[in-house]
Amino acid sequence: MNRRLLWPAVVLALLLLLNLFFTPGFLSIEVKDGHFYGSLIDILRFGAPLVLVSLGMTLVIATGGIDLSVGSVVAISGALACLAISEGTGVFAAVALAVAVALVLGAFNGFLVAVVGIQPIVATLILMVAGRGLAQLITDGQIITVTDASFKVIGGGYLFMLPFGILLALVVLAATVFLTRRLALGLLIESVGGNAEASRLAGLRSRGILITVYAFAALCAGIAGVMVASNVSSADGNNAGLWIELDAILAVVIGGTLLTGGRFSLGGTVLGALVIQTLTTTIYSIGVPPETTLLFKALVVAAVCLLQSAAFRSKVFPQRERPAARPAAKDTTEVAR
């Protein structure tokens, strides 16, 4: 793995060690009823929706954009799936419907950004606000409870001794890696995010790529929404996925992908999401009042962003940064290093 993954990995390891110190059996995994059990499994299981949303967010951020609407999409998709099941639709059809609607919503975001030319943060704000209302409209302001056993599997069931949610997140991760690294989506995304004008002059159609990426982000959010709803066997239009967009953006940033776009790291994002989830778990397990989670998050956001800021580094560590911060000289002078 490369050096960018180092810091999030170190933070994750430290958090785990901290837990081990307070709860000696923290890292142990045991088999009960033919399933794996343990705190690590829990972190993965509860972190799965965040991992999913963050994967989509990574690609959006790599194009230089941002998607604020994923939280609302999580709520809409969960609500739709539960509504459909409670009305007697089959689980498979219900889930397909929820995910398809999410896809359409994402394409709408992409259309606003790529075709109409609205700043991503503004364009996705629309769906962020209206989507929350839509989700409540779907659930009619109630919490829809479903009792379907096969639906419960998605977020709460097991397969191959592991929680199904973890496997689902792994499948989506694998699919994302496949799309971006085996297929050429990743190269084109990094190219558009790295230098939009040069990409245009190299013959890239950035419109199609942007729409694809926003649709993909919403798709991931849609799957996460189904997972969240399944886990608690109910849909809550008001609270499902609330603020998950902020956690996802944070996970992406911790994972070393710059908000300005360009190079992205899916591995880093997964690590970032796990850091956030572990932080939450840690706060519960070491007995710090859970209310302070947000304080820690604020400190982590501030620290990570300050460390990423070139202005901060050059002002605070002027000595060490000097060679790298040297202004790009005229072409003639730069010799390959």
Add this chain to the structure above:
Amino acid sequence: MTSAAPILQLTGIGKQFPGVTALDDVDLRVLPGEVHALMGENGAGKSTLIKVLTGVHPADSGTILLDSREVTFGSPLDAQQAGISTVYQEVNLCPNLSVAENVLIGREPRRFGRIQWKAMRRRAAERLAELDLDLDVTAPLSQYSLAIQQMVAIARALEVKARVLVLDEPTSSLDTGEVEQLFRVMRTLKEQGVAILFVSHFLDQVYEIADRMTILRNGRREGDYPTGELSQVELIAKMIGRDLAELERLEERPPARTTGTLLQADGLGRTGGIEPFSLTIREGEVVGLAGLLGSGRTEVARLLFGADHATSGSVTLDGEPVSLRTPQIAMTHKIAFCPEDRKADGLIPDLTVRENVVLALQARRGWTRPIPREQQAQLVDRYIKALKISPANPEQLVRNLSGGNQQKVLLARWLILEPRLLILDEPTRGIDVGAKAEIQRLVAELSDGGMAVLFISAELEEVLRLSHKVGVLRDRRLIAELPNDDTLTTEVLMQTIASGGRS
């Protein structure tokens, strides 16, 4: 012309950037009440000199005397307060504020902290009236044309009692009428004793308005001359004339083995970019474009690649009419384009050599059809070897390469698409002599192999050495198309540029 003491005198100005001497012992003397033109090609040091003068960069050596007193400026604000104001090509005002505010903001009349709007409007109107402008000063600036905005910027500069006004390429985006208006204002200012330092690429304009000119080349001063005493040919020779110590001529270029017309542009043009032009490019032919900076040479290239939309004219390819609206369309017709500013418009600096090289091919295939790794490795490896890209590591980030190697990466990107027409906009600018020779040799080889090349360069020798035919541009017009036979020399080219094709 008053022969008073210079209002502004720069002596022995030197400025180094890491590894590069941008200015070397440059002198500049500007008299009160004169329009003084600052001339030079890309990289001559004009913009650095202006930045030193206006306090953006500190000079490494030399002195600046303003009114015979030595001054040093830490910021543009310092320079403004001392009486040196600058108006840039892209107007640096706030388009959302009213005209009056743009003239006066920061110095608006106030009483107890409250802005006196009436007094402010009156004062702004007065300033503008001094420039013969009658505008609605309450209207937002964005309602007015760029020319008017430029005048407002000048009015703002005068509000601080500027004694030296620096106009940095003010006319680049103005039409003829607007230029006339600007010149009227400049003449009015002259009469009031303001010294104007004027940067422009348009020779006609310089000869019309300037009293004297200082010519820079490669960071050194070539001299200063009263406009009347320097012919246009002499001026061009001083700006771009023979420079390199006579690189030995490549062996005589064989006549192009032209098999037929590849591309034919008829009346192709773009309002505000390039006047309609017609140009024929044959297979296996190298067509050079010669002209000064800002003459429209880049605009020709961008139109032929579909990077900009043409507003008039048509193009045929192999005799078939085509509409080159986007780069993708140009690429399907096997046209390739290496832009002038390779960092801003060409490369993705954060990606590797391999990724940059396969980018255009991948873009053409779409992301669902990746190029297999082995094929990528082969392709990239072949071009790293063929073009001698160094370091020969496909996973090196492009940002870490030298200029010459970056240029080769860009070339490799297009060569793997096997284009029929390769457009090279200043491919040898800012790269070392070795890489330059390699790129020139490559162009010759490619054309011998049947590829057509449109070759743009500010260096006339280079254009002559490589081209079968030279198109000459001036002031956004293609003024001549000359076959490169024994009679064509740099002198003839300079003469053609200077005469504006009117001879």
Add this chain to the structure above:
Amino acid sequence: MTALTGAVVPRKYLPVLVTAGLFLAMFIAGGTRYEGFFSAQVVLNVFIDNAFLLVVAVGMTFVILTGGIDLSVGSMVALATMVAAVLLNAGWPPVAVIVVVLLIGAGLGLGMGCMIHFFEIQPFIATLAGMFLARGLCYTIGTDSIPITDPTFTAAAQTQVPLGGELWISPSVLIAVAVVGIAAYVLHQTRFGRTVYATGGNEQSARLMGLPVARTKLGVYTISGFCSALGGLLLAFYMLSGYGLHAVGLELDAIAAVVIGGTLLTGGSGFLIGTVLGVLILGLIQTVISFQGTLSSWWTKIFVGLLLGAFILLQRVISGRKK
């Protein structure tokens, strides 16, 4: 430049006029549909219920005019109610409490401004950190709702300022209106205010024109923090409690009000009166929904989202496509 310029209405007033027209249309439509809607007190109630939002939106207007954004306002409001409640219960005099709360708000705002200006962190991220921090501080202080029993605060909550006839408003409305007035004066009559517009119009140019861009950017985030704290105090008057879950999502309402009021999110263009109209429209939507009785509260969000979309598209059309 299109031919539209210089038409009957200057283009810069167009968004505000659209907003005003929309408000009138909604009010008239409501009046014809619902009994008892067509009264001045209905409008005054909108003011009474949204005084705190109005104050917060004023601060947000400053930030957005410079081209920035402030996500922290909702959390700051909650923090203000919390700090006020705790200090009052600890026996502090109300005046001291108010001063401390306002100082905390302004201080946190200034802190975020420093992150944004000196370390070049995007406003979105810096204020996101501020949002987490303020909300986290709330929960750290306490997770339960803390009632406020201070006589000054309860008086502020219960006093009715008569306006003649049967009409009345709350003291909070007076404060909010005063804030709007002062802010409008600052934006249009002082050098600071004009520099806010200049910075949003073109930051680079403003700098080259010699304007104090740095000070201005720090200033707007400080103002926004101050306004959030003041809005929090007004909310404390209204709710008579301090609670970490107060004002969740308020930042979205404030941003929506500013945008619906015709202020460009890219900065440099907009009017405070637009923001007032934006807040009134948000309030009126709620009023209409409560009058309708059969419409559920989530329709508010859907309507707001749709309006937001419509106004963003309108702005896009007005400002034209920039490349």
